[in-house]
Amino acid sequence: xxxxxxxxxxxxxxxxxxxxxxxxxxxxxxxxxxxxxxxxxxxxxxxxxxxxxxxxxxxxxxxxxxxxxxxxxxxxxxxxxxxxxxxxxxxxxxxxxxxxxxxxxxxxxxxxxxxxxxxxxxxxxxxxxxxxxxxxxxxxxxxxxxxxxxxxxxxxxxxxxxxxxxxxxxxxxxxxxxxxxxxxxxxxxxxxxxxxxxxxxxxxxxxxxxxxxxxxxxxxxxxxxxxxxxxxxxxxxxxxxxxxxxxxxxxxxxxxxxxxxxxxxxxxxxxxxxxxxxxxxxxxxxxxxxxxxxxxxxxxxxxxxxxxxxxxxxxxxxxxxxxxxxxxxxxxxxxxxxxxxxxxxxxxxxxxxxxxxxxxxxxxxxxxxxxxxxxxxxxxxxxxxxxxxxxxxxxxx
Numbered sequence: 001x002x003x004x005x006x007x008x009x010x011x012x013x014x015x016x017x018x019x020x021x022x023x024x025x026x027x028x029x030x031x032x033x034x035x036x037x038x039x040x041x042x043x044x045x046x047x048x049x050x051x052x053x054x055x056x057x058x059x060x061x062x063x064x065x066x067x068x069x070x071x072x073x074x075x076x077x078x079x080x081x082x083x084x085x086x087x088x089x090x091x092x093x094x095x096x097x098x099x100x101x102x103x104x105x106x107x108x109x110x111x112x113x114x115x116x117x118x119x120x121x122x123x124x125x126x127x128x129x130x131x132x133x134x135x136x137x138x139x140x141x142x143x144x145x146x147x148x149x150x151x152x153x154x155x156x157x158x159x160x161x162x163x164x165x166x167x168x169x170x171x172x173x174x175x176x177x178x179x180x181x182x183x184x185x186x187x188x189x190x191x192x193x194x195x196x197x198x199x200x201x202x203x204x205x206x207x208x209x210x211x212x213x214x215x216x217x218x219x220x221x222x223x224x225x226x227x228x229x230x231x232x233x234x235x236x237x238x239x240x241x242x243x244x245x246x247x248x249x250x251x252x253x254x255x256x257x258x259x260x261x262x263x264x265x266x267x268x269x270x271x272x273x274x275x276x277x278x279x280x281x282x283x284x285x286x287x288x289x290x291x292x293x294x295x296x297x298x299x300x301x302x303x304x305x306x307x308x309x310x311x312x313x314x315x316x317x318x319x320x321x322x323x324x325x326x327x328x329x330x331x332x333x334x335x336x337x338x339x340x341x342x343x344x345x346x347x348x349x350x351x352x353x354x355x356x357x358x359x360x361x362x363x364x365x366x367x368x369x370x371x372x373x374x375x376x377x378x379x380x381x382x383x384x385x386x387x388x389x390x391x392x393x394x395x396x397x
Contacts, residue, residue, distance in 0.1 A: 003049060004075040009037075010096050011077050014331075016131075018096060022046050022089035031268055031275070043089040050083045050090045069177075071159040080161050097161060102140040103147075106329050108276055109137065110321065112311060113262065117145050117223075120196070122259035123216035124223045127234035132265050133277055134225045135161055135201075141223060142199055145169055152194060156186040157201035169197075176201075187211035191218065200224040206241045213250070216257040231261040231282035232300040235292060247295070255292040258284040265315075272328055280304065281313040 006026055010018045015028035022043035025036045053072065054062050062068040067084040080095040104113055116124050124141070126134045139162045145151055146169040153169050158176035172193075180186040183200065184207050190198055191214075203209045203224050216222040228234035235254065242250050261282040266275040282288065282304060291299045304314050313321075 007075040007077050007079065007094070007096065010094075011075075015096055018092075018094040020046060020092040020094070021086065022091065024088070046092070047090050050092065053081065054083060069159050071161055078161070078163070080159060095161075101143055101165075102136055102162070103143055104140050107133070107136055107140050108274075108325075108329055109140065110279065110313070110318070113137075113141070113279075113281070114144055115311065116260050116262075117141050117197075117221065119221055119259050121216065121219045121221055121257075123213065123254070123257045124221070124259045125234055125238075125261045126223065126225045126264065127228040127231065127261060128264040129227065129229060133275075134264060137262065137264060137277070138199065138201075138223055138225055139164075142171075142197070145197055146171055151196035153197040153199065154190055154193060154195035155199040155201070156180070156183055156190070157199075158183070183208045184211060187215060190215065190220075195220060198222045202226070203238070209238055209241055210250075213253050213257060217253060221259075228263060230301070231263045231280050231304070232297045234261050234263060235300070236297045239295065251293050251295055255284065255289040258289075258292070260284070272330065274328075274330065276322060278315055278322065279313055279318050280315050281311065281318075283307065283311045285310050 006018060006020075010028050013028055013030055015030045017029040019027040019029070019034070020041055021027075023040050025038045025040055027034045027036050029035075050062075051059055054068055054070070058068060058070075062083065067082065069080075069082050071078065071080050073079070078097040080097065082093045084091055084093075104111060126138050126141075128134050142153060142155070142164065145153060146164060146167050148168060150168050150170070153164075153171045155164075155171075155173045156176065157173065159178075160173050160175045164171050164173065174180050174186055176183055176186065180189065183205070187198075187200070187208065188211065198215055198220050200208070200212050200222065201224075203212055203226050212222055212224055226234050226237055228237050235258075238254060239247050239250050263280040263282075264277050267278055268275050282300065284292075285303065285307065287303050288300065291297065291303070301314075304312050308317065
């Protein structure tokens, strides 16, 4: 089994994910649909491949936990891999990331989202269901800062999905399990590392949420993701993660430091042949803060309906804007940020700011980012690819 060939085939077909399972054919997820291709994969071949990818140092840990998350560049494509055990043996779920650096324009997001990262402190929550492109939007917001302001950005991820090239920002990335033992330890360390912007890959545990809120309160701009189906649900999910006796304090803390909540989902556009993000955006007006403090989350949708003048968006208004839009950014295999791309013009309010020195090309990782148009999601319909793997690979030649 040649994994590089499968990754190249997945990218050429526009697949967002590649699934490998012992005893089953490989499966591509293309526009939300799983498509089987090729012959069943022998369990021995998949186990040997997993051992080579994970490496001898991490292999004992994988055998103990029965799963392992990491990122790797395969066939010139940045991938996020999860290797795990199933009833048949070892399996893999591989997210195929796009080869260009994400920006709001390239992800077809509303330009008003750029205002979220002009703040010097506070919390920006990016929410949505699994496979809705949250990580891509988060990467695009970080890149907006990187291209425009000389700020110190620190990311904590598990694993690192997008390798950023520092432009005007001083940018550091830490991977949980490799560079730090946990999100909690990385957030404690971050308060001693002088960051201006802190990115938390995902808030899962209450302690991670508590430390994230503390960082947002102490003068840092914090960007984080959480799973939810709406902005109100995202806030409620954070509050309910804590014991009931301290939820009032958490609500007060959240209301005080909140900058915005963005809830995102993807919708396939047959006319464009891409998935387009649809967003709900909540801004912390006085009524919104009052509802958060009082835990009246059910009243937030009413404020969203009437909050257009405050930069809020409902899904319906956002869909109307998408219907009027004409300047779409479509994917291009050659659409990759060149090493010599200039940084954005200096901020007129800070004309003395200068871009940071560029890292030599041979001393930095390749730029990668995820295109939300290829994020996974949607119904799981399995259908065979006509001609099998040979037909897919023939298109590559």
